[in-house]
Amino acid sequence: MLNRYPLWKYLMVIFVVAISFLYAAPNLFGEDPALQVSGTRGTQVTSEILVKTQQRLAAADIEIKSAALEDNQLLVRFRDTDDQLKGKELVAELLGDNYITALNLAPATPSWLQAIGAGPLKLGLDLRGGVHFLMEVDMDEALNRVQEQRIQDFRTDLREKRLRYSGVLSKDDGTLVVFRDADTRNQSLSYLRDRYPGLVFSERDSGDNFGLFATMSEQRLKEVKEYALQQNITIIRNRVNELGVAEPLVQRQGADRIVVQLPGIQDTARAKEILGATATLEFRLIDEKADVAAADAGRVPANSELMRDRNNRPVVLQKRVILTGEHIVDSSASMDEFSRPQVNISLDAPGGSRMADFTKDNVGRSMATVFTEYKTGDEKNEDGSSQLYKQQEVINIATIQSRLGRSFRITGIDSMAEAQNLSLLLRAGALIAPIQIVEERTIGPSLGKQNIENGIMAMLYGMLAVVIFMAIYYRKFGLVANVALFANLVIIIGVMSMVPGATMTLPGIAGIVLTIGMSVDANVLIFERIREELRDGRGVQQAIHVGYDKALGTIADSNITTLITAIILFAIGTGPIKGFAITLIIGILASMFTAIVGTRAIVNLLWGGKRLSKLSI
Amino acid sequence: MFEILKTREPIRFMRHAKAASVFSLVLIALCFYSLFTKGLNWGLDFTGGTVVEVEFSQSVDLDEIRQQLDAAGLAGATVQNFGTSRDVLIRLAPHADGDVQQQGDGVLVAVQQANNPAEMKRLEFVGPAIGKELAEQGGLAILAALLCIMAYVGLRFEWRLASGAVMSLAHDVIITLGVFSWIQIEVDLTIVAALLTVIGYSLNDTIVVFDRVRESFRRVRTVSTVQVFNEAITDTLSRTLITSLTTLVVVIALFWKGGALIHGFATALLIGIGFGTYSSIYIASAWAMMLGVKREHMLPPQIEKEGADQDPLS
Numbered sequence: 001m002l003n004r005y006p007l008w009k010y011l012m013v014i015f016v017v018a019i020s021f022l023y024a025a026p027n028l029f030g031e032d033p034a035l036q037v038s039g040t041r042g043t044q045v046t047s048e049i050l051v052k053t054q055q056r057l058a059a060a061d062i063e064i065k066s067a068a069l070e071d072n073q074l075l076v077r078f079r080d081t082d083d084q085l086k087g088k089e090l091v092a093e094l095l096g097d098n099y100i101t102a103l104n105l106a107p108a109t110p111s112w113l114q115a116i117g118a119g120p121l122k123l124g125l126d127l128r129g130g131v132h133f134l135m136e137v138d139m140d141e142a143l144n145r146v147q148e149q150r151i152q153d154f155r156t157d158l159r160e161k162r163l164r165y166s167g168v169l170s171k172d173d174g175t176l177v178v179f180r181d182a183d184t185r186n187q188s189l190s191y192l193r194d195r196y197p198g199l200v201f202s203e204r205d206s207g208d209n210f211g212l213f214a215t216m217s218e219q220r221l222k223e224v225k226e227y228a229l230q231q232n233i234t235i236i237r238n239r240v241n242e243l244g245v246a247e248p249l250v251q252r253q254g255a256d257r258i259v260v261q262l263p264g265i266q267d268t269a270r271a272k273e274i275l276g277a278t279a280t281l282e283f284r285l286i287d288e289k290a291d292v293a294a295a296d297a298g299r300v301p302a303n304s305e306l307m308r309d310r311n312n313r314p315v316v317l318q319k320r321v322i323l324t325g326e327h328i329v330d331s332s333a334s335m336d337e338f339s340r341p342q343v344n345i346s347l348d349a350p351g352g353s354r355m356a357d358f359t360k361d362n363v364g365r366s367m368a369t370v371f372t373e374y375k376t377g378d379e380k381n382e383d384g385s386s387q388l389y390k391q392q393e394v395i396n397i398a399t400i401q402s403r404l405g406r407s408f409r410i411t412g413i414d415s416m417a418e419a420q421n422l423s424l425l426l427r428a429g430a431l432i433a434p435i436q437i438v439e440e441r442t443i444g445p446s447l448g449k450q451n452i453e454n455g456i457m458a459m460l461y462g463m464l465a466v467v468i469f470m471a472i473y474y475r476k477f478g479l480v481a482n483v484a485l486f487a488n489l490v491i492i493i494g495v496m497s498m499v500p501g502a503t504m505t506l507p508g509i510a511g512i513v514l515t516i517g518m519s520v521d522a523n524v525l526i527f528e529r530i531r532e533e534l535r536d537g538r539g540v541q542q543a544i545h546v547g548y549d550k551a552l553g554t555i556a557d558s559n560i561t562t563l564i565t566a567i568i569l570f571a572i573g574t575g576p577i578k579g580f581a582i583t584l585i586i587g588i589l590a591s592m593f594t595a596i597v598g599t600r601a602i603v604n605l606l607w608g609g610k611r612l613s614k615l616s617i
Numbered sequence: 618m619f620e621i622l623k624t625r626e627p628i629r630f631m632r633h634a635k636a637a638s639v640f641s642l643v644l645i646a647l648c649f650y651s652l653f654t655k656g657l658n659w660g661l662d663f664t665g666g667t668v669v670e671v672e673f674s675q676s677v678d679l680d681e682i683r684q685q686l687d688a689a690g691l692a693g694a695t696v697q698n699f700g701t702s703r704d705v706l707i708r709l710a711p712h713a714d715g716d717v718q719q720q721g722d723g724v725l726v727a728v729q730q731a732n733n734p735a736e737m738k739r740l741e742f743v744g745p746a747i748g749k750e751l752a753e754q755g756g757l758a759i760l761a762a763l764l765c766i767m768a769y770v771g772l773r774f775e776w777r778l779a780s781g782a783v784m785s786l787a788h789d790v791i792i793t794l795g796v797f798s799w800i801q802i803e804v805d806l807t808i809v810a811a812l813l814t815v816i817g818y819s820l821n822d823t824i825v826v827f828d829r830v831r832e833s834f835r836r837v838r839t840v841s842t843v844q845v846f847n848e849a850i851t852d853t854l855s856r857t858l859i860t861s862l863t864t865l866v867v868v869i870a871l872f873w874k875g876g877a878l879i880h881g882f883a884t885a886l887l888i889g890i891g892f893g894t895y896s897s898i899y900i901a902s903a904w905a906m907m908l909g910v911k912r913e914h915m916l917p918p919q920i921e922k923e924g925a926d927q928d929p930l931s
Contacts, residue, residue, distance in 0.1 A: 134747065441739075450876065454876035461873070466867065517867035569758060577807070
């Protein structure tokens with residue numbers, strides 16, 4: 001019997017379409033205005049908070065749809081945005097500083113759909129509004145710092161071993177240590193070589209100076225850069241959390257870039273201020289021996305440098321850094337027993353032990369907190385990007401009262417505001433290397449809505465035109481093709497909703513619209529073949545069978561090439577282009593399935609195996 | 618039966634192959650002329666700089682906005698309407714200090730008019746280095762696509778057909794870019810996506826024709842190459858026209874309803890698909906014929922006996 005499908009094929013087609021429909025369904029339910037509460041810096045959101053929040057909202061007569069704890073976050077759903085805004089104010093006030101409250105639109109997907117992991121499409125920034133930043137880490141500066149640190153380490157090590165050197169300095173991407181005799185040089189070389197496995201050592205002599213030269217091995221260089229990037233990502237994540245954005249995204253891109261996406265944020269200026277504050281902190285000792293006046297006139301002792309405090313008074317600091325800001329775990333501002341403002345600082349374990357080691361020998365001396373900011377200046381690099389310049393300032397000088405451990409406090413601060421500001425800077429973490437925003441795209445929420453509307457309108461009109469044409473031109477077979485077209489659309493949206501990380505963008509919608517136009521192609525190929533076979537005088541069943549068979553190779557060939565271009569787009573493109581490529585790939589695969597297997601199933605069901613003399617095609 | 622083509626006689630397409638080639642050559646020459654003299658209007662993605670889209674509550678006079686920007690020290694900005702007479706797009710070249718936010722806010726403050734408040738809809742800033750990278754990526758994507766296609770078609774069909782296919786694709790891309798340079802539409806990343814789609818689409822058409830050509834070659838022994846091509850193109854013509862029609866219809870819907878942001882994208886597709894249909898009929902086939910495609914090339918390869926080409930030992 002020609003043109004009969006086995007039962008399993010019918011079931012497969014029904015199964016694929018049904019599953020896709022299930023996963024596409026959440027897109028029909030819309031969203032609830034909601035409030036998302038999360039803890040800052042590891043604060044847990046407990047059921048106690050949930051109860052407190054519910055009581056507070058009930059007391060203010062604000063009706064809520066639901067409130068639930070999900071993976072350490074509290075989600076409160078409201079009936080409308082007015083309630084949502086009022087609720088946010090109340091809850092933020094109630095919970096205070098340790099919690100972040102963010103406005104959000106939570107998908108109103110019914111629980112039975114959530115149970116199978118279905119959720120609506122994630123919309124890209126161009127459809128929901130928000131900010132996208134691309135940031136670049138200044139790797140040269142990161143390496144410079146490692147270099148500076150190494151010079152200090154070499155000096156300390158050689159001094160400890162009583163190996164006399166006449167100088168340690170930076171030279172062409174490495175460190176050069178100069179000695180007066182070859183013997184000391186050789187001893188130092190073998191000692192340092194064992195101590196620093198990540199460095200490559202060589203001898204460099206000139207005249208009666210014996211030098212050893214150290215550079216980082218390729219491996220180590222990679223590690224340092226990788227570490228700088230990872231560290232920055234972590235810090236930016238923390239800063240983004242401080243902003244209270246509902247679903248932020250912080251992701252690495254390539255070797256030295258970070259993508260940050262903040263959906264639905266309105267206050268971009270503040271976001272940039274906090275993200276772009278490429279600030280670092282260092283604790284250093286004051287050089288008490290130095291003559292400040294002489295230093296100010298340009299005569300600075302060798303191992304010290306001159307800086308200025310906030311009131312522009314000169315301060316001479318030792319070059320040696322006790323500790324950098326990356327070891328700071330937490331900091332807060334508070335009042336001491338005499339109600340004077342102070343800043344409490346907690347360090348991580350390595351930072352704590354370093355601080356303890358250092359301070360036990362230096363009680364009574366003054367320690368300065370140096371705040372370094374990188375700003376873009378007017379000077380240009382060769383590639384046309386703005387050059388960064390360093391702005392350093394001593395923000396606090398405090399006397400070391402006793403041996404400090406993992407947590408200590410800085411007192412003698414002028415005002416509470418000053419204390420809060422200092423603690424925020426300390427808390428936001430210190431970027432290990434300065435960062436520059438190299439790309440920024442802000443889409444207003446109204447534009448996002450408009451984009452969705454435009455996309456959907458284009459889709460509807462395009463689809464309508466195609467459907468009408470197919471029905472007129474191929475009559476009943478055209479209707480079959482139209483069913484396949486709808487199934488195709490459902491499959492695309494279903495799969496897009498299923499794939500984690502797939503976001504719908506405006507070009508993505510364009511991709512779907514295009515797929516609608518192109519997907520009838522497979523059916524047109526098949527139907528034209530069937531017509532041809534009928535014209536050549538074949539029987540109806542034969543014509544259907546041969547038509548499908550012959551068209552198959554052509555469809556496969558022509559689609560595979562389009563698929564190749566779509567995959568290249570996906571591999572090379574970023575952002576919206578990727579969105580377009582994803583929909584195109586899914587669209588091509590779905591249209592092949594619906595055209596070849598889907599329509600065949602319907603055709604077989606309606607016409608297959610019957611004695612027919614005419615066909616409505 | 619409702620049909621576009623009622624003919625049962627093959628249309629003699631290849632009679633016009635020469636004329637078509639001349640037509641295409643002239644077109645391509647014009648496109649190159651335009652590309653070299655006018656160049657392309659590179660969009661923000663490739664040049665770097667800042668773009669601010671502002672929506673006014675009523676329609677505004679662009680000259681007035683230019684004056685306001687000049688007064689605010691933001692000279693050299695290009696100002697144009699975007700979609701409607703109330704939407705204005707302001708573009709600033711990349712400048713030294715990278716504080717975009719201030720630049721964007723500065724623009725918004727500068728263009729505010731009494732009794733016609735403006736609202737910021739979009740602000741985009743692309744650093745100059747990024748622009749270079751994106752341009753490289755775009756060019757690379759198009760080249761990679763062409764090479765992969767050449768390889769695939771070469772393997773599946775035959776090198777002469779493959780080069781014909783790639784020629785017709787390059788033809789479509791050049792013409793699309795030429796038209797873009799002629800009417801100075803902005804070329805941004807979505808245009809690269811559109812060009813790749815045009816490549817994919819145009820190829821789709823070409824492959825359908827080539828598939829038929831191969832089939833006819835294998836089936837019929839007696840007819841000339843020209844006839845085979847004519848028959849193949851005629852047989853697939855109604856399908857080619859219908860698919861182009863449905864695709865053009867949806868692209869027109871995109872163009873008309875999709876909003877200003879995808880105008881360029883839709884335009885590129887309109888041009889590309891229009892010419893893609895023509896080039897898959899003429900350029901691809903004509904080129905393959907010029908390279909002397911014959912029936913033998915289409916047959917499954919004969920396996921030669923080892924040593925068959927050597928003289929027997931005596």
